[in-house]
Each structure stands twice: as structure tokens, then as C-alpha cells.
Amino acid sequence: MSTSSEQVATLTGLSAAQLPPAAEVAKRFPLTPNAAPAAADAHGEVMGKLSFGVAFTDHMGRARWTPERGWHDRRTEAFGPLTISPAAAVLHYGQEVFEGLKAYRHDDGSVWTFRPGFNAARFNASARRLALPELPEEDFVGSLAALVAADERWVPGSEGSSLYLRPFMVATEAFLGVRAAHEIDYLVIASPVGPYFPHGFTPVSIWVSQDFHRVGPGGTGAAKTGGNYAASLLPQQEAYAKGFEQVCFLDAATGTQLEELGGMNVVVVDADGAVRTPALTGTILEGGTRGSILQLLRDAGREVREETITLTALLEQIRSGAVRELFACGTAAVITPIGRLAGADFDVTVADGAPGETTRELYGTLTEIQYGRRPDPHEWMYRLV
Ligand SMILES: *Cc1c(COP(=O)(O)O)cnc(C)c1O
Secondary structure, eight states: OOOGGGOOOOOOOOOGGGSOOHHHHHTTSOBOOOSSOOOHHHHHHHHHHOOTTSOOOSEEEEEEEETTTEEEEEEEEEOOOOOOOTTBHHHHHOOEEEOOEEEEEOTTSOEEEEOHHHHHHHHHHHHHHTTOOOOOHHHHHHHHHHHHHHTGGGSOOSTTOEEEEEEEEEEOOBOOSSSOOSOEEEEEEEEEEOOSOTTOOOOEEEEEESSOOSOOTTSSTTSOOHHHHHHHHHHHHHHHHTTOSEEEEEOTTTSOBEEEESSOEEEEEETTSOEEEEOOOSSSOOOHHHHHHHHHHHHTTOOEEEEOOBHHHHHHHHHHTSEEEEEEEETTTEEEEEEEEEETTEEEEOTTSSOOHHHHHHHHHHHHHHTTSSOOTTOOEEEOO
């Protein structure tokens, strides 16, 4: 049964065509070049390894906010340590939000990003929930454009690689009282990354957490905020110790419904071709990858349903063969096939444990759009450089 009545409003965000050109918005974040950029050999070493989130580019974007001045002091400058008070609110109360997106090098050398208007809208939705100020879309996109223009040599060109962009907003006011802070910093940093599956498209095993929840009703589950990740680390550590790669969380209210992984949404493909994913109830983070995949499936005329998925029914459907594919999706890995689902009293293999046809097709279609090798009918791609 569909639970569309419980569904929360979904994010739209501006399409690439609705955003001003990158060269124009980048001017909002003027560059002070790094006086000591990485030397050729250090740069070469990073670009040869492309490990996820380990090495960072020469620059970072930033801006400040106070109630009196609003957003000001926008700039692009050398990447380096921050100077903040040990009393900064974020260090004590976790008032912060973040985003994750990628810059892709196309075959003609140009550099593009995927749905930045969506990420800008989600950043602001997260900011509202964490009592942080909203950042105008033109600033969000302008900061990315200025950073990628300054650090273009860090955008890899090899197959499946990209420059991962991490915008974030933190409460830096030095104040231990409990209220929304009055001094806020926005920053964006970048890290060159390789393909998530250097050894191919390998299904992962998932532990379903029945003891721990990452979020609860009325909490911050629909916001991209560090606290949700902090809550997922212990269950993740325990699952890892049991030999599983990721954790799937159930809803905190009943403990019976699938929600998502710590940082990826989940999707089920039925044997009859229908595709299902948990509805956005307020305790699930609305992924851009999730939304794009659902759109691609609808474009292809496939049946797509956003609804309640109970663990008991899903296990039964996996065992009977009524469910043929299971995958997780998010910007970092795009699509991760799930081959095994286990918990305290069950352990099932999905199909024969190999990635399914729909999973492979969606991965191919989405990444071909991102790398400019396929038409982009929804104006998802925005040119940065
Ligand atoms: C970021 C994130 C996702 C995936 O979102 P994308 O926009 O697809 O990258 C899913 N779940 C959680 C909890 C997240 O933080």
C-alpha cells in the first residue's frame, strides 16, 4: 500500500538552464591564489592514487554570516587549517550541515557538475532544520564554480574519476549557551577521487540494524547533518566487525520498515520489473541520485513506487524470488549492488548475489549523462569550466 499521504514535500531546485553561467556567479568568490600550491610531484602522486577524501586541492571557498551583515566576505583562498575558538558552537552542539557533489571532466576537457540547483535547495532545507541561515543558490553554485576554476588541474580525466566537492556550513560563534549561533562560516573544499569500484561492480553485504536507529520521527533525518552520521558510526563499526560492509536502518517508530543506509538510499527491483523505494517520510534523506534514478525509470516507462517497505515482506520476497535486485544509491558510489542482507535472525542472498540488469543499466545511464556521453533531457548537467 502506498503511503503518499505521509510523504513530505520533495525538493526541486533550479535546473542547470535556470542558473546563471558559472563564470558570472564565480565572481562572487574572488580568488586570492595559494602562494605555495602543491608541487608537480605531490600533485602527480595524488592524481595517480585518487583515494576517496584523503587529499585536497590548493584552494577552498568561504563566506561568513552574522545577523547584522548577512552573508559577507565571500572569497576563494588557499586551502589550510581554520582558526576557531575552542568554544565554537559546532564543536559542542554539532550545529552544521553539509553537501556532497562531483565535478566531472568530459571528453572535450570541459568540467561539469550534476544538479547543483538540487544540492543548493537541499543545503538550505538542511540549514533550516539546523537553525542555520540559508545561502542563496547563486552563492552555493558560485563558490563551486570559483573553486573548480582555481583548481582545474585537480579534476581528473581518467575513467570514472571526478573531483568530489564538499560544501558545508558550521556555527563558529564562541558561546556555550544553547541557542542558534550568531556567527556562521560557509566553506567548500574539494578532493580528487577515483571510481568507487576500482575492481568492478561488486555487490556489498548489508547488516540490518535492529538495535540502533540513526534518526527518529521529528528529528533531523531529512537533513544532511553530521549528527546523523555520528549516530551511524557505532552500528557501522559493529557491522564491519561481523564482516558486513554497510548498515541498513529501520524506522525508529516501529522498527519494521526499511529506511536507508548511513549515507545512501535503498531501492528494490521486483521480478515483474516494478521498482520500489521507501517513501520520504521525514526520516529519510532525499538523495539526488535516488530522485534521478526514479526519473530515468519513469522516462523509460517503468513502474516506480515510493511506499512503505517492511523488512518481513522484503525478506519473504527475496526468498521467493519476487524481488530480484536490491541496490543502494548516492553521489559517492552512484549505485552499489546489494548481494546479501542479514540481521540478528535472518541472512538472505539477493538473486544469485550478482548485480542485476536494472542495477547495471541505471549505473550506465546515469554515469553516461554525468560524463557527457548521453543526452541530458532534464538539464541536470551544469558547466563549471
Ligand atoms: C547524502 C546522503 C544520501 C545520498 O544523497 P545523494 O544526493 O544521492 O548523494 C543518502 N542518505 C543520506 C543519509 C545522505 O546523507
